[in-house]
Amino acid sequence: MPSNAEDSSDQENVENKIQIEEDSTYPLDNNITYRERMNKITKRSFNYIIIKEGVYPNGIVLNKKNILETSNESNKFQKKTYKIPHGYVVKTTWGRAAKKRTVCCEIDYINAIPQFRIKYGSNFQHVISSTKSATDAAIKYERSLKPGTKAKISGPILFGLQLDSVRKARESRKRGNLIKPAINCTPSTLEKRAKKLATKIQSNIKNDVKGVYHQSDQVILNNIEFSVNKKDCFQVNYGPENEINKTHKLRSVVKAVDQGQISRESYRELAAVEANLPRENSVSNERIAITDNMNQLIKISLVDMNGRDKLEEALGSDESEFRNPEITQEAIDIMGIGIYRSIKDILNYIIPYLKEKKVLRLSDTTIHLRISGDGRNVGRKIKHVMLTFMILNHKERHHHADYHYTTVLYPGTENYNTLEFILNPFLNELRSLKENGLEAAGILWNFELYFSSDWKFLAICLGLNGPTSNFFCPWCSCSKHQHGDLSKDWRIEKNMEQIATRYEDVNGHIHPPLIDMIAINHIIFDELHVFLRITDRLWELVLAEIKERDLFNNLTREVIMKEMQQLKVSFCFWENKESHNWEYTSLMGDDKEKVLRFFNLKLLFRPSRAQLIRNLWDQFYQIYCAIRDNTTDPGQLKIQAIDWLSLFLTPSQGDPNDPRTFIQGLYLPSHVTPYIHALVYHGWELLEKHKRWGLKAFSCSAVEKKNHNQVSTFFRKTLKNGGNPLKRKSAIQEIIEYENRTLYFTYNPLPESKKIKKLRIK
Numbered sequence: 214m215p216s217n218a219e220d221s222s223d224q225e226n227v228e229n230k231i232q233i234e235e236d237s238t239y240p241l242d243n244n245i246t247y248r249e250r251m252n253k254i255t256k257r258s259f260n261y262i263i264i265k266e267g268v269y270p271n272g273i274v275l276n277k278k279n280i281l282e283t284s285n286e287s288n289k290f291q292k293k294t295y296k297i298p299h300g301y302v303v304k305t306t307w308g309r310a311a312k313k314r315t316v317c318c319e320i321d322y323i324n325a326i327p328q329f330r331i332k333y334g335s336n337f338q339h340v341i342s343s344t345k346s347a348t349d350a351a352i353k354y355e356r357s358l359k360p361g362t363k364a365k366i367s368g369p370i371l372f373g374l375q376l377d378s379v380r381k382a383r384e385s386r387k388r389g390n391l392i393k394p395a396i397n398c399t400p401s402t403l404e405k406r407a408k409k410l411a412t413k414i415q416s417n418i419k420n421d422v423k424g425v426y427h428q429s430d431q432v433i434l435n436n437i438e439f440s441v442n443k444k445d446c447f448q449v450n451y452g453p454e455n456e457i458n459k460t461h462k463l464r465s466v467v468k469a470v471d472q473g474q475i476s477r478e479s480y481r482e483l484a485a486v487e488a489n490l491p492r493e494n495s496v497s498n499e500r501i502a503i504t505d506n507m508n509q510l511i512k513i514s515l516v517d518m519n520g521r522d523k524l525e526e527a528l529g530s531d532e533s534e535f536r537n538p539e540i541t542q543e544a545i546d547i548m549g550i551g552i553y554r555s556i557k558d559i560l561n562y563i564i565p566y567l568k569e570k571k572v573l574r575l576s577d578t579t580i581h582l583r584i585s586g587d588g589r590n591v592g593r594k595i596k597h598v599m600l601t602f603m604i605l606n607h608k609e610r611h612h613h614a615d616y617h618y619t620t621v622l623y624p625g626t627e628n629y630n631t632l633e634f635i636l637n638p639f640l641n642e643l644r645s646l647k648e649n650g651l652e653a654a655g656i657l658w659n660f661e662l663y664f665s666s667d668w669k670f671l672a673i674c675l676g677l678n679g680p681t682s683n684f685f686c687p688w689c690s691c692s693k694h695q696h697g698d699l700s701k702d703w704r705i706e707k708n709m710e711q712i713a714t715r716y717e718d719v720n721g722h723i724h725p726p727l728i729d730m731i732a733i734n735h736i737i738f739d740e741l742h743v744f745l746r747i748t749d750r751l752w753e754l755v756l757a758e759i760k761e762r763d764l765f766n767n768l769t770r771e772v773i774m775k776e777m778q779q780l781k782v783s784f785c786f787w788e789n790k791e792s793h794n795w796e797y798t799s800l801m802g803d804d805k806e807k808v809l810r811f812f813n814l815k816l817l818f819r820p821s822r823a824q825l826i827r828n829l830w831d832q833f834y835q836i837y838c839a840i841r842d843n844t845t846d847p848g849q850l851k852i853q854a855i856d857w858l859s860l861f862l863t864p865s866q867g868d869p870n871d872p873r874t875f876i877q878g879l880y881l882p883s884h885v886t887p888y889i890h891a892l893v894y895h896g897w898e899l900l901e902k903h904k905r906w907g908l909k910a911f912s913c914s915a916v917e918k919k920n921h922n923q924v925s926t927f928f929r930k931t932l933k934n935g936g937n938p939l940k941r942k943s944a945i946q947e948i949i950e951y952e953n954r955t956l957y958f959t960y961n962p963l964p965e966s967k968k969i970k971k972l973r974i975k
């Protein structure tokens with residue numbers, strides 16, 4: 214190699230006291246002076262003008278012999294080799310005064326063989342050429358000037374092959390030609406380079422692994438990541454893409470985006486930050502594919518309510534829990550359209566899975582189906598009404614909203630006529646399930662139907678009068694005037710067939726029942742509503758008593774608010790400017806429980822009375838806990854519940870005008886609410902009948918949560934997604950398609966993705 218030759222020649226020079234001087238600023242200046250000195254005397258001196266620098270041809274292509282010039286013309290020098298450039302022109306001048314000579318030396322490769330030419334004469338009109346070497350050309354040149362001469366001039370020096378500055382310029386240019394800085398490269402070149410580097414690393418790692426891991430360990434390099442100039446970042450993956458993993462990953466992302474309600478814009482930003490996330494459009498396409506596929510399997514039908522549900526009717530004056538005008542507007546926009554998802558389609562989809570998971574067993578082919586309804590206010594008297602069903606056999610999922618499957622949805626009013634119309638296909642399917650069963654996964658399944666909802670919804674579905682009417686009870690014929698008669702033993706006595714045949718003959722029933730395929734003793738109250746509404750009543754009665762005594766003043770209100778603060782319950786009173794009534798915060802479930810259990814009534818009443826009311830509250834709480842507990846003895850519960858009602862109805866004793874004999878009782882029969890009646894008289898019996906599931910299994914909290922979440926998410930979302938209001942999907946359609954996808958994800962669980970341990974070496 215020329216560089217080796219240079220290094221060793223320098224050493225030789227020192228030993229022989231020969232100094233080489235190359236006076237050069239090439240390539241800034243193409244005039245170069247070269248001197249060889251010994252003992253401070255110049256032995257030889259040459260001046261060069263580099264006309265064309267030339268290039269070193271690719272050594273791999275050419276025969277080594279052809280590209281290297283070997284020089285041993287002086288025994289004082291070690292044998293040297295020089296690389297021979299192509300397209301090279303230099304003017305060389307040497308000698309002094311009359312002996313001064315100038316030649317023009319050129320080297321060109323022809324058919325991979327270097328041609329050495331020396332041009333000389335006043336106009337360089339004479340040419341000597343050689344295909345052997347520079348030395349051969351130099352000898353021929355000397356002989357052409359003086360035939361037979363023994364004089365020899367060094368070929369390499371004549372051609373300036375020894376000039377370091379020119380060699381370095383050529384070599385750096387050659388490297389530069391092969392590898393350009395990344396900034397000057399096209400994207401495809403950069404990609405090629407990244408792949409090349411990745412290939413090198415992959416082949417190296419096989420050796421590296423040997424010293425670190427055991428030979429039986431399979432270490433696979435999956436990918437590498439690196440950046441070039443902190444700008445161009447590459448991740449190179451090895452091997453073919455695993456299509457299954459890729460699909461799983463994509464679906465996992467669709468699921469997370471769907472269930473987390475991540476907008477397209479937000480996801481795009483996420484994917485920009487994290488390169489390992491699939492692109493937004495692949496996520497979007499996969500979501501559409503899942504939706505389309507599911508919509509084929511579980512059909513969704515739009516139901517035009519033909520103006521049955523009139524907006525004017527809906528525009529009353531009650532308060533909505535959603536004060537958001539966007540939500541109300543969306544509800545008004547889509548009023549009149551309902552949506553229905555076939556219960557049989559859903560069953561056909563989920564039964565094979567439930568059978569496989571042994572939730573449903575061949576030894577018991579009865580599917581226990583719980584139907585629930587819930588209306589959520591989304592505007593003044595406009596409700597978002599939702600019908601769901603769940604499979605009670607799926608015990609561990611009773612309280613999971615994803616396992617309560619929506620069948621009917623509509624924004625509108627919660628009344629008999631509307632429900633009768635929109636529930637029609639659903640009720641027909643229920644009848645068919647009850648009468649004929651359903652064949653799925655090769656088995657004929659029978660159905661037991663149950664119903665659970667809040668009081669209002671239940672009363673409508675039964676064609677029953679409202680809760681304030683005389684005959685209010687879905688289970689028995691108790692009238693509201695009989696609340697005080699503790700001698701009555703009210704039992705579940707109504708019969709659905711009887712009501713369905715002649716509802717007019719059954720007190721309180723004003724329409725044919727809609728849910729005529731469900732037995733009365735399969736209608737179970739929602740224990741959460743029972744708890745909440747009765748707690749409300751107990752609290753109201755306490756406030757009413759304070760008002761009655763004219764003690765409902767600022768001081769008392771202050772005491773109550775302080776105690777609430779103490780219980781960490783946010784609560785306040787305010788005066789309604791129009792009615793001058795004092796209103797107060799309506800409490801959430803958990804807060805109600807805190808108040809019921811821990812509110813210090815002694816702050817409001819004298820100790821004996823406070824104790825009486827506290828006993829009433831405590832016993833109610835015990836009953837509530839007991840009905841939620843499957844191990845409760847129903848007979849015991851019955852006694853406990855009737856004792857409690859007796860306590861509630863404790864009459865006053867003695868003469869009210871004589872404080873010495875008067876003992877104030879608690880509350881009046883007119884204070885008994887339908888919920889109190891239902892809890893006391895029917896709770897124990899329902900518990901006894903449905904011990905297999907427990908009354909907690911009929912709680913509507915999961916359905917309510919589902920309804921609330923869907924309204925707050927989708928009603929606003931569809932509006933925000935905006936665009937052409939005629940083209941965009943309505944909120945209910947979005948909700949039901951979302952439910953179809955949820956069904957897909959619930960029953961096609963994705964494998965857990967591999968966890969990657971992230972490490973860092975500093």
Ligand SMILES: [Zn+2]
Pocket residue numbers: 686687688689690691703890891894895
């Ligand atoms: Zn009753």
